Amino acid sequence: MSKSELNIFCLKKLIKIFFIVLIINACKDKLTETHFPELSIEKVTLYKNNNGNDSLINITLKYSDNDGDLGLSENDTFPPFNFGNKYFYNLKIKYLVRKNGVWEQITKSPLNDTINFNQRFKRLNESNKKRKVYGEFIVRVPASPYPGIKPDTVLFECIIIDRNLNKSNTARTQAIFLKH
Secondary structure, three states: OOHHHHHHHHHHHHHHHHHHHHHHHHHOOOOOOOOOOEEEEEEEEEEEOOOOOEEEEEEEEEEEEOOOOOOEOOOOOOOOOOOOOOOOOOEEEEEEEEEOOEEEEOEEOOOOEEOEOOEOOEOOOOOOOOOOEEEEEEEEEEOOOEOOEOOOEEEEEEEEEOOOOOEOOOEEOOOEEOOO
């Protein structure tokens, strides 16, 4: 084999190795750079009572987090996760109604407090190792959120917050038309 044939043979081998490495790296499930959780609405289901009126709204939320720090344990009771702190709840759900074409939060009297369906969910990755977590939550919300309040059109805005206080995108349902 001449020197030029040997060079061509080696070059072909290097090109093959390069493409094999490229294909292997393209097929890996890599963690992306973002540490922000992601949230989307998978589906909304309405349940009726015996009178045929809407009574319960199930919202299926699809989540993912690349570093797996979603959820709180029972021991996460110190600031910023203590009761009364804005990070006590790690799933925030705004209940919005349409009034005169404008979406707004419902307030209940006499405290003029807004109605939310915030929740606290458990850790999804029990280990301290960073790993991707993903799945679904089903949130159940009453169609009539408070006695005497019976909106005809509602929507929900949802976010999740991880233990590093990174907030997800806001997942928003379509308008939901209710019969009371």
